Amino acid sequence: MALRWFHAAERRSPAAVAADADLLARVADGDGSALRELYERYARPMFAFLYRLAGDRGTAEEILQDTLLAVWRSAGTYQNRSRVSTWLFGVARRQAHNRLRGIPPPLPADPADGAAPEAGPEELAVSGDQVQQTLKRLPLAQREVVVLAYLDDLGLKEIAEILDIPVGTVKSRLHHARATLRRYVDARME
Numbered sequence: 001m002a003l004r005w006f007h008a009a010e011r012r013s014p015a016a017v018a019a020d021a022d023l024l025a026r027v028a029d030g031d032g033s034a035l036r037e038l039y040e041r042y043a044r045p046m047f048a049f050l051y052r053l054a055g056d057r058g059t060a061e062e063i064l065q066d067t068l069l070a071v072w073r074s075a076g077t078y079q080n081r082s083r084v085s086t087w088l089f090g091v092a093r094r095q096a097h098n099r100l101r102g103i104p105p106p107l108p109a110d111p112a113d114g115a116a117p118e119a120g121p122e123e124l125a126v127s128g129d130q131v132q133q134t135l136k137r138l139p140l141a142q143r144e145v146v147v148l149a150y151l152d153d154l155g156l157k158e159i160a161e162i163l164d165i166p167v168g169t170v171k172s173r174l175h176h177a178r179a180t181l182r183r184y185v186d187a188r189m190e
Contacts, residue, residue, distance in 0.1 A: 020084035024038065025075075049092060049147060050067075052135065053144060054100060055136050086158075145177060146177045
């Protein structure tokens with residue numbers, strides 16, 4: 001169930017990693033086709049991550065577009081201290097955080113407003129309404145670490161790098177998130 005793209009990126013050959021860095025350098029130089037190629041490589045996993053954070057397909061799509069705009073504008077700030085995939089994931093996370101800060105995720109669209117009632121493949125991959133409804137109960141900072149740790153199967157160090165926070169903070173957020181989720185599950189079982 002967990003996304004494996006991040007781990008696959010970690011096992012990519014040095015040539016593939018260098019190719020990503022070259023693409024990002026081309027984006028920094030204003031090459032739109034390089035941005036398109038980065039989008040083709042990373043849009044699916046970034047969308048899946050954003051959907052898990054936002055809980056809504058439309059919001060996740062909007063945040064993904066915001067992410068691409070931010071990548072276009074800030075590609076020149078990439079300093080090759082991490083893999084391009086990690087940097088992109090961090091940009092997506094910051095865009096989601098900016099968009100969702102203090103605002104509860106939107107409720108699913110009402111079919112009367114013309115939204116497609118069936119779930120897309122990315123939504124099915126994150127295993128349905130029960131998980132999304134439970135994740136919505138967490139504050140955004142906790143939701144991020146839960147998604148990265150348990151749904152994307154990343155380690156504490158990787159999560160800390162993506163979120164640009166200390167490993168201890170990741171551990172603390174996971175602890176608080178588990179406690180919140182445990183209380184929610186216990187309340188539902190009563």
